[in-house]
Amino acid sequence: MLKIHREVCGYCGACVSVCPEGSLELIDAFLTVNTETCKSCKICVKVCPLGALEVVDEE
Amino acid sequence: MKSNYDVLVIGGGPGGALAAKTAAENGLSVCLIEKRPAIGVPVRCAEGIGEDLIHEFFDEVNPKWISADIKRAVLISPDGQKVTLDPSIAGNEVGYVLDRKTFDRDLIWMAAGAGAEIYVKTRAVDAIVKDGIVQGARIEQGGVEQDVYASIVIAADGVESKFARWCDINSTVPLRELETCAQYLMTDIDIDNEATVFYVGNEISPGGYVWIFPKGDRTANVGIGIMGNKSGDGHRAKDYLDAFVQKTFPEGKTIELIIGGVSVCEPLACTVADGLIIVGDAARLSDPITGGGIYNAMYTGRLAAEVATEAISQKNCSKESLIVYDETWRNSKMGDALARNYQIKELFITLDDTVLNTILNSVKKIQMTEFSTRQLVREIMNFNPKLRKELKSLKKYFE
Numbered sequence: 001m002l003k004i005h006r007e008v009c010g011y012c013g014a015c016v017s018v019c020p021e022g023s024l025e026l027i028d029a030f031l032t033v034n035t036e037t038c039k040s041c042k043i044c045v046k047v048c049p050l051g052a053l054e055v056v057d058e059e
Numbered sequence: 060m061k062s063n064y065d066v067l068v069i070g071g072g073p074g075g076a077l078a079a080k081t082a083a084e085n086g087l088s089v090c091l092i093e094k095r096p097a098i099g100v101p102v103r104c105a106e107g108i109g110e111d112l113i114h115e116f117f118d119e120v121n122p123k124w125i126s127a128d129i130k131r132a133v134l135i136s137p138d139g140q141k142v143t144l145d146p147s148i149a150g151n152e153v154g155y156v157l158d159r160k161t162f163d164r165d166l167i168w169m170a171a172g173a174g175a176e177i178y179v180k181t182r183a184v185d186a187i188v189k190d191g192i193v194q195g196a197r198i199e200q201g202g203v204e205q206d207v208y209a210s211i212v213i214a215a216d217g218v219e220s221k222f223a224r225w226c227d228i229n230s231t232v233p234l235r236e237l238e239t240c241a242q243y244l245m246t247d248i249d250i251d252n253e254a255t256v257f258y259v260g261n262e263i264s265p266g267g268y269v270w271i272f273p274k275g276d277r278t279a280n281v282g283i284g285i286m287g288n289k290s291g292d293g294h295r296a297k298d299y300l301d302a303f304v305q306k307t308f309p310e311g312k313t314i315e316l317i318i319g320g321v322s323v324c325e326p327l328a329c330t331v332a333d334g335l336i337i338v339g340d341a342a343r344l345s346d347p348i349t350g351g352g353i354y355n356a357m358y359t360g361r362l363a364a365e366v367a368t369e370a371i372s373q374k375n376c377s378k379e380s381l382i383v384y385d386e387t388w389r390n391s392k393m394g395d396a397l398a399r400n401y402q403i404k405e406l407f408i409t410l411d412d413t414v415l416n417t418i419l420n421s422v423k424k425i426q427m428t429e430f431s432t433r434q435l436v437r438e439i440m441n442f443n444p445k446l447r448k449e450l451k452s453l454k455k456y457f458e
Binding site: 010012013014015016017018019020022025026027028029043046047048049050051 | 094095096103180182217218219220221224230231232233234237239240241287288290291292295296297316318319320322
């Protein structure tokens with residue numbers, strides 16, 4: 001599942017624009033992910049200018 | 060907030076502000092919502108705009124909006140050669156670096172002054188769509204949700220736009236067509252206060268460029284955009300920027316970090332639907348070469364409001380009635396430039412650094428009558444007869 005490292009995230013929204021599922025949303029300074037629709041495709045992980053996103057194994 | 064307006068504008072950037080201002084001036088009831096608690100911050104922009112473009116909207120340009128007057132541009136090739144682009148009339152300004160914090164606020168002030176209602180820290184959480192017709196938005200403010208209806212919704216919600224998607228319009232930007240960007244506002248650096256500087260090359264900035272846009276004395280926006288598919292762990296936009304800054308301005312001081320994404324894809328296939336108009340970055344209207352989007356957002360924001368005014372007076376807000384918006388911007392000078400610059404970009408991203416060096420080393424100084432990528436490419440083609448052959452697919456754009 002997608003993990004958002006909030007201490008790294010600069011809430012710019014670059015990830016939101018490339019998400020094919022529309023699973024990400026930027027609410028002011030808070031990025032949210034809909035884990036039900038997110039397919040862990042990692043496109044957002046790649047594009048993030050700061051490296052704030054990571055796909056981790058579900059526990 | 061009322062539950063019904065003529066026009067509901069989603070987003071308080073320059074596109075939304077011009078839409079709200081124009082619609083209110085035309086006598087419509089207007090509600091503009093901005094999800095952030097303040098207009099204009101955080102900045103997500105390099106803040107450059109062409110001189111002629113901003114004057115199109117205002118009789119007078121407020122000096123407070125301008126951080127720096129730009130008189131020339133400098134292009135730096137991968138091997139470090141400089142090409143200076145000068146206006147043909149020396150001393151002329153070719154552009155401005157804006158102070159977006161002030162500029163964006165003033166635009167909203169104007170919209171409010173014209174009669175638009177403005178709500179900050181207020182966001183759309185969904186579109187209200189009935190029988191395929193956009194009727195308004197579900198809006199959240201301070202934890203309370205309410206339905207707000209409008210004859211026309213203008214989506215000006217920027218690069219991270221969700222509204223069009225909620226209306227079943229796929230606005231996903233392909234990874235390779237999203238420039239991922241990082242910028243520092245730096246001070247105590249040695250720069251030419253009157254020149255914008257662009258560094259190109261696949262090592263320094265794969266599929267993008269590094270920019271230095273002066274913000275005043277010894278102060279500048281120093282930033283980079285790289286193609287989304289070239290980004291990854293250890294080689295993200297910020298990594299490239301840090302490498303550049305360390306090499307170029309090791310003594311400089313960083314007083315702000317700005318990050319963001321800029322789409323360099325083609326515009327949405329259609330920018331209207333029943334009851335909906337999409338403007339600016341949300342419609343993917345930033346320039347595919349420069350990434351500039353301020354003018355395009357303002358132009359389409361104003362146009363959207365004009366078309367909305369006419370549609371509302373005709374009591375017909377269907378897609379057929381609003382399509383004139385889509386047709387007008389596509390046939391405008393802006394629409395031509397977007398189409399042309401998309402093709403130029405698609406070609407230029409295929410060039411390796413050796414070719415870029417050859418192209419730029421044949422030119423040292425270009426006198427430009429008009430500061431545009433069109434004229435730049437035309438001049439470069441004149442200097443490089445061989446390149447003309449390679450660029451023949453672009454020929455039709457330069458005749």
